[in-house]
Amino acid sequence: MRRTSATVKEPRPRAQPNPTSPSERLFATRQHSLALAAPLTPEDMVVQAMDDASPTKWHLAHVTWFFENFVLKPHLDGYRDFDDAFNYCFNSYYEALGPRHPRPKRGLLTRPSAERVFAYRAHVDDALRSLLSSEKGQSTEVTRLIEIGINHEQQHQELLLTDILALFATNPLKPSYQSSPFEVDLSQPEPLRWIDYAGGIHRVGHASDEYCWDNELPPHDALVHPFRLADRLVTNAEWLEFIADGGYATATLWLADGWTAVNREDWRAPLYWEKTDAGWFQMSLQGLLPVAPAEPVAHVSYYEADAFARWSGKRLPTEFEWETAALASGARHESIETGRLRPRRAASGEMDRPKQLFGDTWQWTSSAYLPYPGYRPPAGAIGEYNGKFMISQQVLRGASYATPGGHSRPTYRNFFYPHQRWQFVGLRLASEID
Structure with missing residues (x-):
């Protein structure tokens, strides 16, 4: 059996826990998105390789926007938007929720910064914890929407990796996202x-x-x-x-x-x-x-x-x-x-x-x-x-x-x-x- 070796950086763990409650699954999923973004630089997170792809920063913000608009705004009393402009920046294709930034130009959103997107995620996660600790957060409708949001974010986790590969493939340095020594069979x-x-x-x-x-x-x-x-x-x-x-x-x-x-x-x-x-x-x-x-x-x-x-x-x-x-x-x-x-x-x-x-x-x-x-x-x-x-x-x-x-x-x-x-x-x- 002929093999060739390649050496790359130390890998990022990708195993996910097996939580059982909706709340545990929600925050495990939210954390996994951050883990997938961890190997990237801020520069990696802002660039869009082509019209079909989206920047990592946009993925991280969009899935957060989803929870904000479909779960928090309708169901958490007193919820305050993190930033009114984010509805325009991070809506994907929901016509009922207003106008949005053109998909082919998502890579031009140098602002908000990645740091501010991470702050947005923290703000929404705190609000989700508040909702889920309340009686209203145990309702069938909220549980249904949380499940949709989890599965939606999981889809974007795969898209995040897909789009990073598209980006790195255009780079003449041919960078590696993943690490660890391995062998190509x-x-x-x-x-x-x-x-x-x-x-x-x-x-x-x-x-x-x-x-x-x-x-x-x-x-x-x-x-x-x-x-x-x-x-x-x-x-x-x-x-x-x-x-x-x-x-x-x-x-x-x-x-x-x-x-x-x-x-x-x-x-x-x-x-x-x-x-x-x-x-x-x-x-x-x-x-x-x-x-x-x-x-x-x-x-x-x-x-x-x-x-x-x-x-x-x-x-x-x-x-x-x-x-x-x-x-x-x-x-x-x-x-x-x-x-x-x-x-x-x-x-x-x-x-x-x-x-x-x-x-x-x-x-x-x-x-x-x-x-x-x-x-x-x-x-x-x-x-x-x-x-x-x-x-x-x-x-x-x-x-x-x-x-x-x-x-x-x-x-x-x-x-x-x-x-x-x-x-x-x-x-x-x-x-x-x-």
């Missing part, structure tokens, strides 16, 4: 295997009393034809074969919009890959490293995933095929290991259930992001969270290595536009049963 992946699933009427959507987003509801019956699912994610080694075979230069493999994107953006490899005299390298949260053949490919768009599947003679799974397989496997999104900020190669050995469902990369599906039958968005501004984006996007399933532990589940529906590839997104192949 340059051995080849094990052969891909296939798992067959029977068709039928399957119950899909979230059906338990545990938390879910409104876009996972209501549960309903779906017709799933017999299908075959790959036992693991597509690897870097397989993607290198796609490149070598002219995958990015063969128009017949691509959807029309995808082929336009390939030529407009000059895509020749996944995002953050670089071809050098020494071979292919990939920018990661651990700096610029050799591409590891057996690791799952990441940072590919839906267009690329679809073209690869076509080149393979296969296809992408539907979201209901993926969900059916995940439910049958009994897999859950557990807490990630301390310090691991890269996808893992698939575990060795024969298995009768799919590997890498959670915790390596999100996985594109062939399903458009649409409402389930009978879907109704929640009332009020909170209803803008999911429903209004159910157009022109694709569903992703699973979870990445940057997704906070326990955040995802088999029914979780992530969604992105088909051209986007800065997220930690890969793919798994599927096919009909012959």
Whole structure:
């Protein structure tokens, strides 16, 4: 087994505790956001790499703004805003809550300073403690909003890491976010295997009393034809074969919009890959490293995933095929290991259930992001969270290595536009049963 070593700084712990009460979970989540920002300089926190990304400082302030506007202002008597201007600066897309700073220009917000954003977080946390210690803070409505706020902040924790990688990848110094000595495994992946699933009427959507987003509801019956699912994610080694075979230069493999994107953006490899005299390298949260053949490919768009599947003679799974397989496997999104900020190669050995469902990369599906039958968005501004984006996007399933532990589940529906590839997104192949 051939390996190459890379030395980086000492890691920041990423393990999260397993608190049980809403209050414990809230403040553990709030603290984890600060821990994720701890390796960064104030300069790192203010810059925006591209329109899709946001500065770390903005993420830290926006999730705080969410608690202020949806929890504290409606439910804590006598609450005083930290700063009236923050509603304009840190609103994301909630039309009902007023105008906002343009998303592509968030990196121009050199003021307020990072120090003032940290003071804002402390102010809101103190107010949340006051609310939760009161009788009103124990109400069903406050508990529901706190749970939404926790899950919302967890989403931004992953986005914080995603956006820092986008920023560091543009830096000629190729800085590392994470630290610790580690080894890049340059051995080849094990052969891909296939798992067959029977068709039928399957119950899909979230059906338990545990938390879910409104876009996972209501549960309903779906017709799933017999299908075959790959036992693991597509690897870097397989993607290198796609490149070598002219995958990015063969128009017949691509959807029309995808082929336009390939030529407009000059895509020749996944995002953050670089071809050098020494071979292919990939920018990661651990700096610029050799591409590891057996690791799952990441940072590919839906267009690329679809073209690869076509080149393979296969296809992408539907979201209901993926969900059916995940439910049958009994897999859950557990807490990630301390310090691991890269996808893992698939575990060795024969298995009768799919590997890498959670915790390596999100996985594109062939399903458009649409409402389930009978879907109704929640009332009020909170209803803008999911429903209004159910157009022109694709569903992703699973979870990445940057997704906070326990955040995802088999029914979780992530969604992105088909051209986007800065997220930690890969793919798994599927096919009909012959």
